Amino acid sequence: MLQSHEADPLHLIYCGHHNWLVQWLQRKLGNVFDAADLAQDTYIRVATGKTMPAPEEARPYLVQIAKRLMIDLYRRRTLEEAYLSALACLPEPFTPSHEDTLIVLQTLSAIDRALDSLPEKVREAFFMSQFDGMTYSAIASALGIAVATVRKHMLSATRACFLAMQADGRRMPMEATTR
Known part of the structure; x- marks a missing residue:
């Protein structure tokens, strides 16, 4: 028998807290588009998670997930900004083409998606090692x-990055990887 939406815990949490979560994220991020994206990602994590919070614990649970997603967003953006800043400092003859830059950014995006699919502690350990x-x-x-x-x-995170690069079908341009 199909469960009605009214009795579905995820539906209740979404309806009861979605607008609040988007507003909370918008205050933190200063951007409604990023807030909406992270709110959706938060609910995807809730939907695919192993546990569903009790109704009285929904907001703290959503905030905990959203904070982790904000950290991931900031790390991704920091990485992309660092790459683009490094490119801006290169002398003209060594600057990668727009195509090579796009390939690198797409590869970084594929790696980001691969890391995002890993369990939280695996991802955190990788970030602590590589970024911190x-x-x-x-x-x-x-x-x-x-x-x-x-x-x-x-090992799991490194393997995921490697497989993401293989599955993406791209190779990092030689000019960009040898510097």
């Missing part, structure tokens, strides 16, 4: 896991 420069033991301490688990997480 943390050692495996510092990551283990911060996440409350063993160093061996951090190694496994790093």
Whole structure:
């Protein structure tokens, strides 16, 4: 028997909190478009998650997910800005073509999607290592896991990045990867 929308916990959470979440995100991000995107991503995480929050815990649960998604968004944008800034500093003869720049940005996007599909602790361990420069033991301490688990997480994340690049069918331009 099909469940009515009124009795569906996800539907109740969405209807009861979606507008509030978009407004909360808009205040944090200063942009209604990013807020709407992150709100949708938040509900996708809720829908695909293993647990559904109790009605009285819905907002704190949504905020926790949304904060993590904001961190991911800022990291992606920081990475893209750093790449574009590095390109701007190159002398004209060494500047990659617009096509090569687009390939690199599309590859970064494919890697981002691959990392986004990983479990949260795997993604966090990877980001802490690659963007924050943390050692495996510092990551283990911060996440409350063993160093061996951090190694496994790093292997999983690196493998996901590699497979994303292969599946994307693109190769990073030689000029962009050799600098």
